[in-house]
Amino acid sequence: xxxxxxxxxxxxxxxxxxWAAIAxxxxxxxxxxxxxxxxxxxxxxxxxxFGMIGMTIAVVTTLLTHMPKGADGVLDTIxxxxxxxxxxxxxxxxxxMARRIAMTAMPQLVAAxxxxxxxxxxxxxxxxxxxxxxxxxxxAAGQIFTVSRxxxxxxxxxxxxxxxxxxxxxLKLNGNMSGSPIMLPGRHVINLGTLAAIVGLTAxxxxxxxxxxxxxxxxxxFAIGFLLIxxxxxxxxxxxxxxxxxxxxxxxxxMGFTLGNTAMIITGALVGSSGAILSYIMCRAMNRSFISxxxxxxxxxxxxxxxxGAKEQRPWKPGSADDAAFLMSQAENVIIxxxxxxxxxxxxxxxxxxxxxxxxxxxxxxxxxxxVAGRMPxxxxxxxxxxxVPYDEVFELEDINGEFAQADVAFVxxxxxxxxxxxxxDKSSPIYGMPILDVANAKTVLFVKRSMxxxxxxxxxxxxxYMDQTMMLxxxxxxxxxxxxxxxxxxxx
Amino acid sequence: xxxxxxxxxxxxxxxxxxxVVWSVTPALHTxxxxxxxxxxxxxxxxxxxxxxxxxxxxxxxxxxxxxxMASINIFGGFAVTSRMLAMYKKKER
Numbered sequence: 001x002x003x004x005x006x007x008x009x010x011x012x013x014x015x016x017x018x019w020a021a022i023a024x025x026x027x028x029x030x031x032x033x034x035x036x037x038x039x040x041x042x043x044x045x046x047x048x049x050f051g052m053i054g055m056t057i058a059v060v061t062t063l064l065t066h067m068p069k070g071a072d073g074v075l076d077t078i079x080x081x082x083x084x085x086x087x088x089x090x091x092x093x094x095x096x097m098a099r100r101i102a103m104t105a106m107p108q109l110v111a112a113x114x115x116x117x118x119x120x121x122x123x124x125x126x127x128x129x130x131x132x133x134x135x136x137x138x139x140a141a142g143q144i145f146t147v148s149r150x151x152x153x154x155x156x157x158x159x160x161x162x163x164x165x166x167x168x169x170x171l172k173l174n175g176n177m178s179g180s181p182i183m184l185p186g187r188h189v190i191n192l193g194t195l196a197a198i199v200g201l202t203a204x205x206x207x208x209x210x211x212x213x214x215x216x217x218x219x220x221x222f223a224i225g226f227l228l229i230x231x232x233x234x235x236x237x238x239x240x241x242x243x244x245x246x247x248x249x250x251x252x253x254x255m256g257f258t259l260g261n262t263a264m265i266i267t268g269a270l271v272g273s274s275g276a277i278l279s280y281i282m283c284r285a286m287n288r289s290f291i292s293x294x295x296x297x298x299x300x301x302x303x304x305x306x307x308x309g310a311k312e313q314r315p316w317k318p319g320s321a322d323d324a325a326f327l328m329s330q331a332e333n334v335i336i337x338x339x340x341x342x343x344x345x346x347x348x349x350x351x352x353x354x355x356x357x358x359x360x361x362x363x364x365x366x367x368x369x370x371x372v373a374g375r376m377p378x379x380x381x382x383x384x385x386x387x388x389v390p391y392d393e394v395f396e397l398e399d400i401n402g403e404f405a406q407a408d409v410a411f412v413x414x415x416x417x418x419x420x421x422x423x424x425x426d427k428s429s430p431i432y433g434m435p436i437l438d439v440a441n442a443k444t445v446l447f448v449k450r451s452m453x454x455x456x457x458x459x460x461x462x463x464x465x466y467m468d469q470t471m472m473l474x475x476x477x478x479x480x481x482x483x484x485x486x487x488x489x490x491x492x493x
Numbered sequence: 494x495x496x497x498x499x500x501x502x503x504x505x506x507x508x509x510x511x512x513v514v515w516s517v518t519p520a521l522h523t524x525x526x527x528x529x530x531x532x533x534x535x536x537x538x539x540x541x542x543x544x545x546x547x548x549x550x551x552x553x554x555x556x557x558x559x560x561x562m563a564s565i566n567i568f569g570g571f572a573v574t575s576r577m578l579a580m581y582k583k584k585e586r
Contacts, residue, residue: 051574057539120540264539266506269504281519378522381522
């Protein structure tokens with residue numbers, strides 16, 4: 001009896017080549033280093049390379065240990081060519097997508113990628129179900145091991161939920177579907193019932209491996225992914241994208257259990273915790289509980305307009321680009337607060353030019369980012385980086401909030417709810433408890449806004465508009481930033 | 494490997510993930526998502542096994558489809574991460 005046979009007999013997870021097992025472990029460690037690199041922009045690129053090396057090791061190891069062979073044990077070159085072609089097709093599509101995508105569209109791209117992980121997990125689980133011996137998870141009679149059945153059921157359920165959930169998230173983020181929550185009557189009952197059915201069927205699957213059980217689990221899981229995401233509104237999309245990130249990791253981990261593969265298990269755990277932490281950070285930044293996000297219904301695209309119906313008229317002070325240019329050029333410290341409206345107006349390059357002009361005049365310019373300033377975690381940082389804003393001028397909320405008191409000007413552009421003091425003072429406000437950027441502490445607030453009518457996602461008025469030191473700069477964000485740049489270069493200081 | 498050893502690796506990796514991810518700077522949370530996307534496509538390992546195995550044609554084609562999907566993710570995920578990271582520059586002094 002050779003070593004391989006002993007190993008496979010001892011494990012029940014098929015023949016595991018010890019060298020292959022070590023290679024997968026190394027791949028897993030390289031993936032840990034890939035995330036570790038992201039602790040600073042200076043080390044991030046090398047981290048990304050570790051990730052690529054890890055993936056290459058995992059793929060090459062699998063190809064070497066699972067060469068397609070014909071019945072006579074000779075290498076099946078046609079199958080090998082098919083596999084390499086499949087990798088090639090994926091490579092071309094992936095690289096073209098990565099090169100072409102606009103940075104504002106990153107959330108959609110990530111959602112699309114999540115859906116692919118989910119669907120790939122479903123395909124792999126289905127392939128393993130149809131050909132269990134190839135995966136070493138069945139006995140000679142074709143009976144799949146009980147543990148493997150549970151792992152497979154979990155894998156397919158999480159994979160399918162990731163897929164259909166991500167497709168809905170993609171459609172909402174991409175604007176193919178309204179961002180408003182779609183509330184089905186009795187949806188909580190439907191959802192809980194479906195979940196219970198999936199759990200029950202997975203338990204039953206351990207007793208009966210008939211196709212109908214397997215495919216019903218798959219079908220129900222696709223349905224629940226869809227049902228879970230449609231009632232969630234546009235404002236909560238950062239949480240949803242993070243949550244689906246987490247699911248895609250758990251799907252990989254479940255498949256890793258099925259295959260007894262350490263690279264998949266380590267990666268699944270990393271990605272799963274990463275997505276969970278990001279969801280937590282996003283929830284905290286909006287002062288929303290995870291449960292209430294899942295329950296859905298918050299922050300549709302037009303819910304805001306409806307809520308802001310009866311508003312009292314309060315006096316506010318209008319200003320022009322020239323006024324803004326003058327105020328900021330005379331200032332010592334200016335803090336710029338960009339929000340997603342700035343990115344929608346494609347004003348980031350004009351904004352950076354404005355920052356450059358001010359720096360030339362000796363003004364100390366900083367950027368303050370709220371965690372939910374963009375459409376996904378860290379999105380605003382990427383948008384500013386794309387516009388060549390140095391990352392050491394960009395600060396997170398908790399690092400810069402104390403500095404507003406010393407700032408001469410807070411320049412708010414395309415942001416609203418994240419500056420609203422009602423989050424601190426008004427218990428009845430829908431955004432009460434959300435951490436905000438304390439722009440009201442600055443000596444002067446310049447607030448760029450399209451008009452006085454529209455309000456943010458939450459549909460609440462902002463007291464900052466009506467303060468004595470606030471000047472409202474009404475107009476398109478990009479045009480306003482351009483005009484300020486013109487005015488600044490015209491002053492000739 | 495038996496279930497308990499695999500489960501132990503999984504639990505320990507969750508802890509590693511927890512600490513490593515909290516140390517990621519918030520400015521890089523978007524690249525974090527795109528790179529986790531790329532690495533979660535290590536699921537390609539299962540897809541490759543399925544496409545190389547003889548015995549079931551359906552299983553093989555499902556495997557090949559999964560190889561295409563996972564490699565879109567792998568190449569796309571690493572490429573877009575690298576593209577984003579290249580934009581992060583320090584102040585010129």
